[in-house]
Amino acid sequence: MTELADPAPPPHADTSGDVVLAAAGLTKHFSVGGRRGAAVHALDDLDLALRAGQVVALVGESGSGKSTAARLLARLHLPTRGSVLLHGEPVTARRGRAFRAYCRRVQMIFQDPFASLNPVHTVRYTLTRSLRIHRPELHGAEREAALRSLLDRVQLRPDRFVDKFPHELSGGQRQRVAIARALAAEPEVLLADEPISMLDVSIRIGILNLLRDLRDRLGIAILYITHDIASARYFADEIRVLYAGRAVESGDAESVTQRPAHPYTQLLVRSAPDPDQLVGERRTATWSSGARGEPPNMVRPPAGCRFHPRCPFATDLCRTSVPALTGIGAGRSVACWGYADPDEHAGLPDLGAARQEVAA
Amino acid sequence: MRFVLRRGAFYLLTAWAAITLNFLIPRIMPGDPVQALISRYQGQINSDSIQALYVLFGLDHEASIWSQYVEYWGQLFRGELGLSFTFFPTPVSEVISQSLPWTVGLVGVASVVSFLLGSFIGVLIGWRRGTWADGVLPVTAFLSAVPYFWLGLIAIAVFAVAWPIFPVSGGYDGGLTPGPYPEFVLSVLEHSALPAITIVLTSVAGWILGMRNMMVTVTSEDYVTVAQAKGLSEGRVMLGYAARNAVLPQVSGFALSLGFIVSGTLVMEKVFSYPGVGYLLFQAVGGNDYPLMQGIFLIITLSVLVANMLADVAYVVLDPRTRQEA
Amino acid sequence: GPPAGGSGGGGGGGPLTIGMPNGPQTNNSNPFLNTSSARSLGYAFAIYEPLAQVNAVRPSDRPTPWLATAWEWNADSTAVTLTARDGVTWSDGRPFTAEDIAFSLQIRKDNAALNEDALPFAEITTSGNTATATFTSPQFVNQNKILNLFVVPRHIWQNIAEPTTDLNQQPVGTGPYVLDSWTPQAVRLVPRQGYWGGQPQVPELRYTSYNDNDALTNALVSGDAQWGWTFIADIDTVYIGADPEHHHFIAPSGLAVDALFLNAEQAPFNDAAVRKAVDMVVSREDVSTLATSGAFDPLTNVTGMPMPAGDDYVAGQYAGRAYEVDVEGARRVLADAGYVLDGQTLRDPAGNPVEFTLVDPAGWSDYLTSLQLVADAVAQLGITARVETMNTDAWTNAVNQGDFQATLHWTNGGSTPWDMYSNMFDGAQYRPLGETATWNYGRFQNAEATQAFATYASASDAAAREAALHTIQRIFVEQAPAIAMISRPNAAEYSTRNWTGWPTEADLYSSPQPTGPQASMILMRLRPTGS
Amino acid sequence: MSALPVGADTVVAGEPVAATRRRLVFLRNAKCITGLAILAGFAVLAVVGPWIAPYDPSAISRDVLRPPSGAHWLGTTHAGQDVFSQLLVGTRGVLVVGLVAGVGATVLAVLVGVSAGFLGGLADEVLSALSNIFLVIPALPLIILITGQLPEAGGFTVAVVLAATSWGWGARVLRAQTLSLRRRDFVEAARANGESTWRIVWFETLPNLTAVIASSFVGTVTFAILSQITLAFIGVTSISDWNWGTVLFWAQSNQALARGAWWWFVPAGLCIALLGTAFTLINFGIDEFVNPRLRSVGVSARSMRKRGIAPRIGFTPVVAPARPAAASKVEETVS
Amino acid sequence: MTADILSSPPATARSGRALILEIRDLHVDYGYGADPVHALRGISLTLREGEVLGIAGESGCGKSTLVYAATRLLPPPGLITGGEVRYHPPGDADPVDILRLPEAELRASRWQDTAIVFQGAMNSLNPVYRVGRQLTDAIAAHRPRSTRAEREARARELLTMVGIAPDRIRAFPHQLSGGMRQRVMIAMALALEPRVLILDEPTTALDVVMQRQILEQIMDLRDRLGFAVVFITHDVSLLIEVADHIAIMYAGEIVEEAGADDIYRRPRHPYSAGLLQSFPPLHGPRRPLAGIPGSPPDLQALPSGCPFRTRCPHTMPECAQVHPRLAPPGAERGRRVACLLHDGSHEVPGALGA
Numbered sequence A: 001m002t003e004l005a006d007p008a009p010p011p012h013a014d015t016s017g018d019v020v021l022a023a024a025g026l027t028k029h030f031s032v033g034g035r036r037g038a039a040v041h042a043l044d045d046l047d048l049a050l051r052a053g054q055v056v057a058l059v060g061e062s063g064s065g066k067s068t069a070a071r072l073l074a075r076l077h078l079p080t081r082g083s084v085l086l087h088g089e090p091v092t093a094r095r096g097r098a099f100r101a102y103c104r105r106v107q108m109i110f111q112d113p114f115a116s117l118n119p120v121h122t123v124r125y126t127l128t129r130s131l132r133i134h135r136p137e138l139h140g141a142e143r144e145a146a147l148r149s150l151l152d153r154v155q156l157r158p159d160r161f162v163d164k165f166p167h168e169l170s171g172g173q174r175q176r177v178a179i180a181r182a183l184a185a186e187p188e189v190l191l192a193d194e195p196i197s198m199l200d201v202s203i204r205i206g207i208l209n210l211l212r213d214l215r216d217r218l219g220i221a222i223l224y225i226t227h228d229i230a231s232a233r234y235f236a237d238e239i240r241v242l243y244a245g246r247a248v249e250s251g252d253a254e255s256v257t258q259r260p261a262h263p264y265t266q267l268l269v270r271s272a273p274d275p276d277q278l279v280g281e282r283r284t285a286t287w288s289s290g291a292r293g294e295p296p297n298m299v300r301p302p303a304g305c306r307f308h309p310r311c312p313f314a315t316d317l318c319r320t321s322v323p324a325l326t327g328i329g330a331g332r333s334v335a336c337w338g339y340a341d342p343d344e345h346a347g348l349p350d351l352g353a354a355r356q357e358v359a360a
Numbered sequence B: 001m002r003f004v005l006r007r008g009a010f011y012l013l014t015a016w017a018a019i020t021l022n023f024l025i026p027r028i029m030p031g032d033p034v035q036a037l038i039s040r041y042q043g044q045i046n047s048d049s050i051q052a053l054y055v056l057f058g059l060d061h062e063a064s065i066w067s068q069y070v071e072y073w074g075q076l077f078r079g080e081l082g083l084s085f086t087f088f089p090t091p092v093s094e095v096i097s098q099s100l101p102w103t104v105g106l107v108g109v110a111s112v113v114s115f116l117l118g119s120f121i122g123v124l125i126g127w128r129r130g131t132w133a134d135g136v137l138p139v140t141a142f143l144s145a146v147p148y149f150w151l152g153l154i155a156i157a158v159f160a161v162a163w164p165i166f167p168v169s170g171g172y173d174g175g176l177t178p179g180p181y182p183e184f185v186l187s188v189l190e191h192s193a194l195p196a197i198t199i200v201l202t203s204v205a206g207w208i209l210g211m212r213n214m215m216v217t218v219t220s221e222d223y224v225t226v227a228q229a230k231g232l233s234e235g236r237v238m239l240g241y242a243a244r245n246a247v248l249p250q251v252s253g254f255a256l257s258l259g260f261i262v263s264g265t266l267v268m269e270k271v272f273s274y275p276g277v278g279y280l281l282f283q284a285v286g287g288n289d290y291p292l293m294q295g296i297f298l299i300i301t302l303s304v305l306v307a308n309m310l311a312d313v314a315y316v317v318l319d320p321r322t323r324q325e326a
Numbered sequence C: 001g002p003p004a005g006g007s008g009g010g011g012g013g014g015p016l017t018i019g020m021p022n023g024p025q026t027n028n029s030n031p032f033l034n035t036s037s038a039r040s041l042g043y044a045f046a047i048y049e050p051l052a053q054v055n056a057v058r059p060s061d062r063p064t065p066w067l068a069t070a071w072e073w074n075a076d077s078t079a080v081t082l083t084a085r086d087g088v089t090w091s092d093g094r095p096f097t098a099e100d101i102a103f104s105l106q107i108r109k110d111n112a113a114l115n116e117d118a119l120p121f122a123e124i125t126t127s128g129n130t131a132t133a134t135f136t137s138p139q140f141v142n143q144n145k146i147l148n149l150f151v152v153p154r155h156i157w158q159n160i161a162e163p164t165t166d167l168n169q170q171p172v173g174t175g176p177y178v179l180d181s182w183t184p185q186a187v188r189l190v191p192r193q194g195y196w197g198g199q200p201q202v203p204e205l206r207y208t209s210y211n212d213n214d215a216l217t218n219a220l221v222s223g224d225a226q227w228g229w230t231f232i233a234d235i236d237t238v239y240i241g242a243d244p245e246h247h248h249f250i251a252p253s254g255l256a257v258d259a260l261f262l263n264a265e266q267a268p269f270n271d272a273a274v275r276k277a278v279d280m281v282v283s284r285e286d287v288s289t290l291a292t293s294g295a296f297d298p299l300t301n302v303t304g305m306p307m308p309a310g311d312d313y314v315a316g317q318y319a320g321r322a323y324e325v326d327v328e329g330a331r332r333v334l335a336d337a338g339y340v341l342d343g344q345t346l347r348d349p350a351g352n353p354v355e356f357t358l359v360d361p362a363g364w365s366d367y368l369t370s371l372q373l374v375a376d377a378v379a380q381l382g383i384t385a386r387v388e389t390m391n392t393d394a395w396t397n398a399v400n401q402g403d404f405q406a407t408l409h410w411t412n413g414g415s416t417p418w419d420m421y422s423n424m425f426d427g428a429q430y431r432p433l434g435e436t437a438t439w440n441y442g443r444f445q446n447a448e449a450t451q452a453f454a455t456y457a458s459a460s461d462a463a464a465r466e467a468a469l470h471t472i473q474r475i476f477v478e479q480a481p482a483i484a485m486i487s488r489p490n491a492a493e494y495s496t497r498n499w500t501g502w503p504t505e506a507d508l509y510s511s512p513q514p515t516g517p518q519a520s521m522i523l524m525r526l527r528p529t530g531s
Numbered sequence D: 001m002s003a004l005p006v007g008a009d010t011v012v013a014g015e016p017v018a019a020t021r022r023r024l025v026f027l028r029n030a031k032c033i034t035g036l037a038i039l040a041g042f043a044v045l046a047v048v049g050p051w052i053a054p055y056d057p058s059a060i061s062r063d064v065l066r067p068p069s070g071a072h073w074l075g076t077t078h079a080g081q082d083v084f085s086q087l088l089v090g091t092r093g094v095l096v097v098g099l100v101a102g103v104g105a106t107v108l109a110v111l112v113g114v115s116a117g118f119l120g121g122l123a124d125e126v127l128s129a130l131s132n133i134f135l136v137i138p139a140l141p142l143i144i145l146i147t148g149q150l151p152e153a154g155g156f157t158v159a160v161v162l163a164a165t166s167w168g169w170g171a172r173v174l175r176a177q178t179l180s181l182r183r184r185d186f187v188e189a190a191r192a193n194g195e196s197t198w199r200i201v202w203f204e205t206l207p208n209l210t211a212v213i214a215s216s217f218v219g220t221v222t223f224a225i226l227s228q229i230t231l232a233f234i235g236v237t238s239i240s241d242w243n244w245g246t247v248l249f250w251a252q253s254n255q256a257l258a259r260g261a262w263w264w265f266v267p268a269g270l271c272i273a274l275l276g277t278a279f280t281l282i283n284f285g286i287d288e289f290v291n292p293r294l295r296s297v298g299v300s301a302r303s304m305r306k307r308g309i310a311p312r313i314g315f316t317p318v319v320a321p322a323r324p325a326a327a328s329k330v331e332e333t334v335s
Numbered sequence E: 001m002t003a004d005i006l007s008s009p010p011a012t013a014r015s016g017r018a019l020i021l022e023i024r025d026l027h028v029d030y031g032y033g034a035d036p037v038h039a040l041r042g043i044s045l046t047l048r049e050g051e052v053l054g055i056a057g058e059s060g061c062g063k064s065t066l067v068y069a070a071t072r073l074l075p076p077p078g079l080i081t082g083g084e085v086r087y088h089p090p091g092d093a094d095p096v097d098i099l100r101l102p103e104a105e106l107r108a109s110r111w112q113d114t115a116i117v118f119q120g121a122m123n124s125l126n127p128v129y130r131v132g133r134q135l136t137d138a139i140a141a142h143r144p145r146s147t148r149a150e151r152e153a154r155a156r157e158l159l160t161m162v163g164i165a166p167d168r169i170r171a172f173p174h175q176l177s178g179g180m181r182q183r184v185m186i187a188m189a190l191a192l193e194p195r196v197l198i199l200d201e202p203t204t205a206l207d208v209v210m211q212r213q214i215l216e217q218i219m220d221l222r223d224r225l226g227f228a229v230v231f232i233t234h235d236v237s238l239l240i241e242v243a244d245h246i247a248i249m250y251a252g253e254i255v256e257e258a259g260a261d262d263i264y265r266r267p268r269h270p271y272s273a274g275l276l277q278s279f280p281p282l283h284g285p286r287r288p289l290a291g292i293p294g295s296p297p298d299l300q301a302l303p304s305g306c307p308f309r310t311r312c313p314h315t316m317p318e319c320a321q322v323h324p325r326l327a328p329p330g331a332e333r334g335r336r337v338a339c340l341l342h343d344g345s346h347e348v349p350g351a352l353g354a
């Protein structure tokens, strides 16, 4: 088990790092046929920068477009609008050699290790395929050595695991194989789509620690997708919160979790089970009774701020105009009219104490 | 809505393709109806009448296949199916309308009975799996594998010839004029008993197995356990919760199997000398009677399509999930 | 209509059910069409009557006058004058006249599709109560065919624009019965009033179509049907055995046979020696007993003439000469022709093994069993013969075009043996391989035979005909152009439980089959059993 | 080991436990083994039948229509042929036609079904429509029509025709399964890893369809055998190729039953039913593999009854008598 | 109202409440054959009126098996091979053993006394019936004399109670979101006002916001209606917030049982401690986390002695020999733990002793 547990708070999101993969205005609307133009607005205008050696967490409730973002970045979907930039170059490849080259640099890990490994293939086959595709120069003994070192890297003993079928492995072991498969390409970017949500509680931390180790040792840029904001705090350098396909807040992990700015983030943080809260210090009745209801219908998302139907502070402005993601200092930005300059707009919602907190 | 359109398009396309296939198959095959007629009468037709028959059937002149195709569609739209060769000069539509009710009556009813009975038995043994009820399975496996013509012939030999409980053949007593009076209806029932029983016996096994497997699958669904946890009565849980869901795939299976059922009819009607379309088709094929063949294929294909459509509808009625708007 | 009572008990009488194995029927009573239910089931001839009743199983007997009371041929058989019977009325009450006869011939002349026998009519006239038809060629051999033609009422058919497609659902004829009701299951006929021949006894005829031989067999066995014709294997056990007292099967031969046609334009049957050898080893007895379970008689006379119908025609030198299996003789014939037996294999003079294929349509089980017997028999000579099946279309084609080596096929029966022999090997019917031949499928050519056939058909004196026939028979015996096997009888099954008066072996007044023009004659002779 | 959901649609991969290197493990199932044993028996007969047959099946003899005896185990036909030899020799025809048709139809079904499922879009629409047409058109009449018209309706022709007309069902099932596989994570993962489409189809998707393909194969073989026998029985195909249908054909056209010659008619039908049962049993095994819920509990109903276990939904059986003594063993609950 | 769910009553308050359900030495096997899986081995637990009993543990440790066995709803091939489940009816009536209740009585008792909300609400509703029908049919079965209108009114009332508009009574399950379906299930469970409500991971499929909403609702209802709750989850941190009393299960056994606060602050079993270590905290200092190495044992091949010893950081030689019994650790009352470290003869490591 890794001993990489890192008790010190991570450095503030280091914006100076090398941007490996970036998304600019990434938008995806899934056509659902039937009535003309009906589409699921899965993701709208996502800007994102993944830097070498950094973890960006994408947090949001189910259906908020997290996986869509990952799939767009992996180019499993084509964006409706916007572009993916690898080292500043727009990526266009969709198949063939160029796509393979892209795959080699950007690898994805899926949520469900039970489903992402083909049940009919051994670990050896799965990893060898990856090596053959991405490192065709390796042959025979070299490839075997590479295979073993991959398993070593994900802390699976090669002799024991190399000839196993997925069903002979536990969930954590499977997820490690999936990670090894991604590493076989020696990628610069790992897109990890909820890599631990399907795993048993006791082994989740192991996988996160492993990923963190890879980030630190190989300098890989990681996009970490989760709905568990506590794990994002634990693992990520930067957190970006998605709500109904739109980014509503971003900032370094610690401050976003400790001083959430957007009403939705606040709701999220407050909803997370936290035994320490037993002491019952800062829970105000207004908060918990305020945000209720269901996530919006993504075929006809609410106009204006998409959170407004559930937001206790919503005003008419929120119902009509989309707030942009704007900086509120200390590397943080939030898309909420509550933080807008009251001089420029009339009728802004008053977030009251919540706002004061962030500023603190 | 989109679903409806798609299904509609599918049905139209299938209908078109089937009709075209119907048109093509007999034409690209060798052989002609006159020769078939001669061989059918094996020496009873004077060989000198061959020319007379060619003249009679109007087979002297050759039209291009394309113009025949156009003509064929023209006929279809006019509701004409041409004149049968075997029953020259009776219009195909008349020949078919005479025998269709019998097939629908016998095979339709027997198939439905077999479906219902099989599904019901399947429900019971699926619900009671792991008990003695599983012993039914090998029996059904055997029944489903018995060729029905074989069973039918044995049934005739035993129950119509050796112990004449049932009539040997036909759809009703030849002394009766068809009409809705009790004696005739009784005669029809009497005549259909043996074939119907044979059809049911050989086809029920499939439905039992299908339903049983679905029941087993469905009974392990949570909602069945929930129903038990609610303390509902056994019957309600079994029928309202388990069987109600398990029957869904059976419905579409039933519609699709109609094609096979019709195929089965053919030999069945031959064996039992039943006056239905199946045997008619067999005759038409044997007699190279293109117009009749095409007519029957058309009717069968269209009715299978219609049955599928009905099954679609039934499915939508039975399964609210398919009614989803948006 | 009200339901009629069930079939009568042992006391005799009651409706008579006549079964045919012809599958579903449609309501069509056009007597001219093979395809109509009237013809398929045979009730056409309970309604429409022929000019004269020809006894198909005693073809040399003089036909019984029926609608024509007399007929007069000219010397070279190119014209016939027919006298219409007096006192005959159509079932609609109109009188029957010579006009009707003339019309019935004329309609055949005008519509090739109705002229089933392809008779070469020239001119048809009437005068008083006679009608006269002339022909473009001598019709001696076709005399019976012409007398057997049925007559339709002119006053009805002259108004029918398309006699080939008319359904004629209310048939009007001169016969003893009229159509009462038509249903797909059964066609009911009842006696008419005022039939010229008296009052028919059978109160109701039910013509029922069964889907196939098996169904009809079952119906005959169980007594559901009392008259019909279908081939029943092991008929003694299956049919007669079911009710030995009442069930009867008679199969009197006419002048038709089943013969193995041999392709004379292909090895090995281009050599008469091989044909003769095969002819000598095939046991007609076996074919009859094994293939037809004895239902059809084996041919006994070497001329291939079925007996007793052919009694009068056998050339003197062959009288009493019976077919005998003679393997040694056959070997000698082959040896004389230069064939050698090389171990188990017979080799022709060129050294090639002698082998051939026997073919018939799949499904004709009696034929196929016969072929197996032939194959079995020739094996004794060292000849390898294989039995192959084809579907009927392909087979018809192959046979017509000469694309076969040996096949079992029937011949027509006529009033004279001419039809039978001509069908087998008349050079006039010769067509080169690949062209469609109507008869003489074996492409046999022999100038002497061809001449004899022509002479027989056109000669005006009996002696010349007899001489020609004897020539034909001699060539048949010596050259074995085809191998006649069994007679092709006019067979029928009937039950005497309710009705008697059927043709019997003792009183073969007519072919016993229910579907021919003889039907009206038989029906008029039926009497309730025990009366 | 884990109770985590593997996705609601476990139909294809089956329980992960079962997908091992030996992908055909589904054959190791009591029902399956019974079926395979019967099939193997027939297969052996198919190979050696013509050699061990005591008589030439076509050879005519004077022993006409004899009931079973030492000389003729299953009696003789109307022409004195040995029925037992006919059945023995006929086995090969039955199996070969069934297998050839099964292989042909399965290959077609895989090609059409998997392509339709994988390509999607217009190709899918066209291919699905095609397979639906073949489902909707009544197969047997079509087969009769085609075979009836072909010049040589021997075993191979019949097999080809059967293959050409009976792939629809398999294609439909395979398409549905492929569709559900196509969106599986491991297929997506392969795609995201840069695998080519054909490799995804052949190496990622198809192996997961083994059981479905096998089941469709077994189903088609059964259908092909029954059809072939029916065709032979109604005399559409060559009757000189011996198979069980031919035996029935001859028996029927010579009124075997009416003549009391049950030995001529009954055994062939029983052979067909037995062979069909074998295939059905094999399919049971495959079904249970594909859908683990169908697996039997592995204990005979009788032994369970003996132990007083009556498995029921919603009423878990309780065994072992009440043990009041046991209560004392339990630690007193925290007070 | 959140304050209510957070205020866990002190452990000692337990004894004051009346018993409702007593599980004694429950043994459950999967498989009827010679080689069954021993999924539960001698489970004993008590549930008292109005309390929230939490059961936590890794996937596959037998949580669901326990509650299904206790209600005899375990599907084949489940088999109860021993033990008792005593239900104490209200008043002074004698307790009945659910495992030995005749079928008709058991049927009558179900849903009246004990109602269950299943693990997957998605699959707990019959997809072909409207929710209204499913809400009312239990009422109809148990209150045959009620009228249709009464039942319908009750169904509306129930829906309102769980925060769903009553007009959704005509909706089909697929027309509802996951959260709504889960609430419908809860409403259904409350239809007959049972004394015990069993919740088997009712919120795992939902995201945190919805999870909290539902939990608040349940706890709110508990306060109003006074039923006892058995709450199953693998999320200990959630349990600590919600439950009064917690039982930690491992490989078919209970390894520790104590008040919620005690478990959180002073876990005594290394497994409990490990579980707590597996959740990164959202607030407070970031602490090193290691989870629990390895994976749960195969129930068919359990290690000798303590089933947890292969993963235990404090394993000792005798752990392989002795199967630890559930007993109060040292002098502590109101809790039990199955670990040799606490048998009094060993030095307890700091993390497990404080």
Ligand SMILES: Nc1ncnc2c1ncn2[C@@H]1O[C@H](COP(=O)(O)OP(=O)(O)OP(=O)(O)O)[C@@H](O)[C@H]1O
Pocket: A030, A031, A032, A040, A041, A042, A060, A061, A062, A063, A064, A065, A066, A067, A068, A069, A227, A298
């Ligand atoms: N292929 C698709 N076609 C149509 N709609 C889609 C498709 N994929 C995703 N969506 C829709 O897009 C929206 C965002 O989906 P996405 O999978 O990105 O959410 P997510 O945040 O990953 O959710 P989860 O936490 O449940 O994984 C959802 O409403 C989803 O239903």
Ligand SMILES: Nc1ncnc2c1ncn2[C@@H]1O[C@H](COP(=O)(O)OP(=O)(O)OP(=O)(O)O)[C@@H](O)[C@H]1O
Pocket: D001, D002, D003, D004, E030, E031, E037, E039, E057, E058, E059, E060, E061, E062, E063, E064, E065, E066, E076, E077, E078, E119, E234, E299
């Ligand atoms: N049908 C079965 N046959 C054999 N073993 C089974 C069966 N069902 C469950 N088990 C085993 O019983 C054990 C307990 O399962 P159970 O479902 O009670 O676990 P759980 O604690 O509820 O897990 P989860 O958190 O995943 O719901 C598991 O190890 C499981 O593998």
Ligand SMILES: [Mg+2]
Pocket: A066, A067, A068, A193, A194
């Ligand atoms: Mg996702």
Ligand SMILES: [Mg+2]
Pocket: E063, E064, E065, E119, E200, E201
């Ligand atoms: Mg569970």
